[in-house]
Structure formats: C-alpha cells, structure tokens
Amino acid sequence: MKTKTKQHVFFVDDEPGIRRVVTDDLQGLGCKVSCFANAAECLGQLPKQNCNLLITDVRMPGMDGLTLLTKAKRIAPWVSVMVITGYGDIPMAVRALKLGAVDFVEKPLDRDVFLNKVKSVLNENNFSDSSVGRALTKTEKKVLKLILDGMGNKGIAYKLGRALRTVELHRSHIMHKFGVDNVVDLVKKAAPMNLSDVD
Numbered sequence: 467m468k469t470k471t472k473q474h475v476f477f478v479d480d481e482p483g484i485r486r487v488v489t490d491d492l493q494g495l496g497c498k499v500s501c502f503a504n505a506a507e508c509l510g511q512l513p514k515q516n517c518n519l520l521i522t523d524v525r526m527p528g529m530d531g532l533t534l535l536t537k538a539k540r541i542a543p544w545v546s547v548m549v550i551t552g553y554g555d556i557p558m559a560v561r562a563l564k565l566g567a568v569d570f571v572e573k574p575l576d577r578d579v580f581l582n583k584v585k586s587v588l589n590e591n592n593f594s595d596s597s598v599g600r601a602l603t604k605t606e607k608k609v610l611k612l613i614l615d616g617m618g619n620k621g622i623a624y625k626l627g628r629a630l631r632t633v634e635l636h637r638s639h640i641m642h643k644f645g646v647d648n649v650v651d652l653v654k655k656a657a658p659m660n661l662s663d664v665d
Contacts, residue, residue: 473554473588474515478508478522478534479550484575491581497588505537513601523573524551524558532562539566540660542601544644546587548573566578566658577592577649602643604664609636611661614653615634 475497479485485501492499500515502508505522506529512520520538524531535547549562552573559570568587571580602610605626612622623633646652 473518474495474498474500475584475588476500476502476508476511476517476520478502478505478520478526478531480504480523480526488575489578490548492584495581495585495588496585505531506533508534509537509541511535512538517542517545519546519584521547521550521584524549524562525579532558532565535562535565535567539658543655543657543659546590548587563581567654602640606636606640606643607661607664609633610640610659611664613637613640613649614656614661631649 473496475492475580477485477488477492479488480500482503485503489499489501500511500517502511502578504526508520508522520534522531522534529537531549531551535549538547539544541567543562549559549567549570550573551558551562551570562570569583571583586631601621608626609622612625618624619630619633619637622628623630626633641647644652645653646655
C-alpha cells in the first residue's frame with residue numbers, strides 16, 4: 467500500500483516561543499514543519515523543498531510577511547500562503563488576500579481557529595502524489611514561459627529544437643506539479659511567477 471506523504475508546512479515568525487508552540491501543534495496534525503526566524507531564510511529553502519503551506523507573520527525585522535508572500539508566489543505559485551497579523555489590521559489582511567494569500571489569522575492566535583484553518587487549507591491541497599508542487603526544472607520553466615506566451619506544443623518543440631513528444635511530456639509534468647488539468651488553471655496559477663530570467 468502506498469504511504470501518504472506528510473504535508474510540509476513552512477512557518478515564519480521572528481519570535482522563538484511562537485515558533486516552538488506552533489511547531490508542536492502542526493506536528494500534532496501530522497505535518498512535517500520547517501521553521502524560519504526570517505523571510506530570507508524561508509525564500510532560500512522554498513525552491514529546494516516541497517512546501518504545501520507557508521504561514522508567515524506580517525511584521526518582522528528585515529523583509530515583512532507581505533513581501534515574502536509576493537516573492538514566494540513568484541518562486542512557487544502553487545504554494546498556499548496564510549498570513550498572521552497581530553495588529554487587527556483589516557486593510558493589511560485585504561491586501562494580503564489580493565496578493566494571493568489563502569487566509570489570514572489574527573494574533574494572539576486562537577489555537578482551535580488557527581488549526582482548523584490550517585486543516586482546511588491542507589485538505590484543499592491534499593494531493594496524494596508528492597510531486598505536486600515540486601519546483602520546476604530549467605527546461606520546464608522554458609516550456610512554461612512559452613505556454614504563457616501562447617505557444618502550442620508544436621511551436622515550443624520547434625523553438626526549443628525538441629521532439630514534440632518531449633514537449634508534451636514536459637507540459638504534462640508542469641501541469642502535474644501545479645496540480646491542474648487544463649491550461650486556463652495553469653495560466654491562473656503560473657501568472658505571478660517571475661520567468662524573466664529564463665532564457
């Protein structure tokens with residue numbers, strides 16, 4: 467029988483006490499948890515590890531949570547991001563949702579409300595296959611960029627000097643990694659991704 471892959475949560479908060487408590491709670495849900503004291507550390511790991519949910523505080527030294535949200539969506543648009551704010555700042559929460567956050571939670575965290583929101587997001591993202599959400603290869607990024615430019619498989623194959631079957635395979639892998647089964651959903655999820663450096 468195939469074992470179910472543990473969902474991996476990234477948690478970013480500059481307060482060590484909160485990181486400890488939240489890690490224990492998330493592990494209690496059966497999640498694998500990676501904690502980061504700042505946004506830069508989190509961004510460094512995002513392309514290297516599979517992440518199902520990123521939870522970030524808004525106000526932190528250095529890069530704030532909304533900047534992290536924006537940059538994370540460029541690196542891995544498929545990752546769900548939940549924002550925590552301790553300031554009851556509704557305009558900030560609205561801005562976070564517009565930037566692509568799936569939800570926001572107010573501090574001090576109500577444990578039950580927080581864990582229910584986390585469970586809800588993870589259930590929506592519950593793909594049985596662990597390759598969903600895995601970072602794209604360089605070739606996949608090239609193919610994705612051309613798909614977003616409106617090119618079909620034949621045009622991409624010609625431009626990249628690859629066999630049509632190879633391009634179809636790359637396209638299939640890309641769709642799988644984004645957890646989508648059609649181009650419209652792929653474009654919606656991939657649009658925020660920064661592919662300007664792909665040659």
